[in-house]
Amino acid sequence: MESQNIFDDEVFFEGYRELREGANFNDLLEQPAMDALLDDVSGLRILDIGCGYGRNCASFAKNARSVVGIDISRKMLNVAEKENSASNIRYIQMDMADLSSLEGPFDLIYSSLAFHYALDFGRLMKDCHDLLVPGGTLLFSQEHPITTAAKYTQTRYVKDDEGRVSFKISDYQDEGERHVRWFVDDVIHQHRKLSTIISVMAKSGFEITDCVEPCPTKRAVKELPRLRNDLVKPSFLIMKARRKED
Amino acid sequence: MESQNIFDDEVFFEGYRELREGANFNDLLEQPAMDALLDDVSGLRILDIGCGYGRNCASFAKNARSVVGIDISRKMLNVAEKENSASNIRYIQMDMADLSSLEGPFDLIYSSLAFHYALDFGRLMKDCHDLLVPGGTLLFSQEHPITTAAKYTQTRYVKDDEGRVSFKISDYQDEGERHVRWFVDDVIHQHRKLSTIISVMAKSGFEITDCVEPCPTKRAVKELPRLRNDLVKPSFLIMKARRKED
Numbered sequence: 001m002e003s004q005n006i007f008d009d010e011v012f013f014e015g016y017r018e019l020r021e022g023a024n025f026n027d028l029l030e031q032p033a034m035d036a037l038l039d040d041v042s043g044l045r046i047l048d049i050g051c052g053y054g055r056n057c058a059s060f061a062k063n064a065r066s067v068v069g070i071d072i073s074r075k076m077l078n079v080a081e082k083e084n085s086a087s088n089i090r091y092i093q094m095d096m097a098d099l100s101s102l103e104g105p106f107d108l109i110y111s112s113l114a115f116h117y118a119l120d121f122g123r124l125m126k127d128c129h130d131l132l133v134p135g136g137t138l139l140f141s142q143e144h145p146i147t148t149a150a151k152y153t154q155t156r157y158v159k160d161d162e163g164r165v166s167f168k169i170s171d172y173q174d175e176g177e178r179h180v181r182w183f184v185d186d187v188i189h190q191h192r193k194l195s196t197i198i199s200v201m202a203k204s205g206f207e208i209t210d211c212v213e214p215c216p217t218k219r220a221v222k223e224l225p226r227l228r229n230d231l232v233k234p235s236f237l238i239m240k241a242r243r244k245e246d
Numbered sequence: 247m248e249s250q251n252i253f254d255d256e257v258f259f260e261g262y263r264e265l266r267e268g269a270n271f272n273d274l275l276e277q278p279a280m281d282a283l284l285d286d287v288s289g290l291r292i293l294d295i296g297c298g299y300g301r302n303c304a305s306f307a308k309n310a311r312s313v314v315g316i317d318i319s320r321k322m323l324n325v326a327e328k329e330n331s332a333s334n335i336r337y338i339q340m341d342m343a344d345l346s347s348l349e350g351p352f353d354l355i356y357s358s359l360a361f362h363y364a365l366d367f368g369r370l371m372k373d374c375h376d377l378l379v380p381g382g383t384l385l386f387s388q389e390h391p392i393t394t395a396a397k398y399t400q401t402r403y404v405k406d407d408e409g410r411v412s413f414k415i416s417d418y419q420d421e422g423e424r425h426v427r428w429f430v431d432d433v434i435h436q437h438r439k440l441s442t443i444i445s446v447m448a449k450s451g452f453e454i455t456d457c458v459e460p461c462p463t464k465r466a467v468k469e470l471p472r473l474r475n476d477l478v479k480p481s482f483l484i485m486k487a488r489r490k491e492d
Contacts, residue, residue: 170410173480213440
């Protein structure tokens with residue numbers, strides 16, 4: 001089964017590009033938290049799953065031995081090759097369902113906000129495990145299960161009479177596809193329970209070493225007031241793990 | 247700082263006792279999930295933190311080498327000693343903040359729905375680590391962070407025009423005391439982010455081996471229709487971990 005390639009949709013692609021150029025959740029909330037969890041990458045062989053524009057690949061490449069960036073979207077990789085190329089970066093158009101066709105090993109697998117598109121998390125974790133050296137690091141962020149849970153897409157933030165804001169969660173126990181409107185109709189995310197993420201990682205040979213639900217700083221909220229919603233409930237889940245010895 | 251001892255409140259104690267005698271969330275949802283994660287306890291030295299009536303202690307004691315059950319409530323332990331005593335069980339009235347005064351080691355530390363009362367989770371994890379043998383197991387359940395998050399206690403389940411039920415979450419990022427009404431006013435729970443629980447466990451020398459957010463079976467919902475709410479969002483979080491070698 002193939003993953004949805006929404007990033008090659010013209011309307012989505014342009015909308016996303018515009019979003020990433022202004023103040024946004026990635027740059028103000030998710031990326032700083034990911035950076036804080038990233039150890040020294042000097043000399044490492046790195047795989048970036050869902051590399052998008054290749055910004056992180058370019059940053060890794062300054063010190064890493066080699067970087068492979070994969071993405072399902074040709075349009076994204078066209079930008080990556082134009083704006084973020086280097087002699088030790090290789091960009092490959094690939095669905096993350098096909099990871100097992102890649103040649104490893106890698107010392108670090110990094111993925112920013114892509115795994116909630118993965119159809120089969122168990123297979124993804126197995127592939128990541130097999131591509132990493134023993135002791136290697138997996139660091140990924142994804143949409144938080146609290147955020148992906150609800151099946152319907154009506155107003156989810158609600159205010160009570162005293163102005164206090166809540167977020168409406170539902171359908172948490174029912175894992176699977178969620179159809180959301182994001183620039184275009186019907187972007188498909190996969191809702192997985194937090195316990196599924198953790199137990200599948202543990203059973204796939206990973207030792208979880210850290211977990212972060214990024215909280216916006218006052219400064220970030222000043223720049224992008226909508227970030228205040230992330231005090232109500234987290235948008236992102238970040239997991240860091242070590243591939244165990246066999 | 248001492249923990250609240252709400253279970254010795256007369257009104258609370260009687261209300262709780264009545265609750266546990268009818269169809270309830272513990273017996274239909276949390277305990278079956280805990281049982282499923284429990285390995286063979288034959289010959290083990292077991293510590294049960296917040297043992298309450300001692301039902302689990304009595305069950306462990308049939309095969310375990312020894313069982314220590316601690317609880318902050320004298321009233322609970324009076325019931326335990328009367329209804330669930332055995333020659334290899336020792337009940338001790340103790341705040342879980344004082345765990346370091348216990349003599350170990352234990353092979354298994356078990357705790358059902360007590361850790362959301364703990365004031366200092368870092369200290370609790372350190373104490374559990376130090377009381378366990380290397381390779382020993384920590385298995386605990388607690389209120390789910392989604393459930394403990396909101397600071398105010400108004401109606402949290404809401405129905406939309408089409409009858410779909412949601413649960414209102416808020417204040418997730420703001421950890422600390424939550425005052426809830428449960429039989430009596432002002433039962434104090436501690437809200438901790440899921441990422442805090444996981445990262446503190448990892449940094450305290452535990453390898454997380456499993457995680458469960460119990461989902462009610464159809465049969466359980468038939469017996470207690472209110473359990474249907476647990477399809478909307480989870481009430482409980484269960485973590486299983488192994489104390490790493492030093």
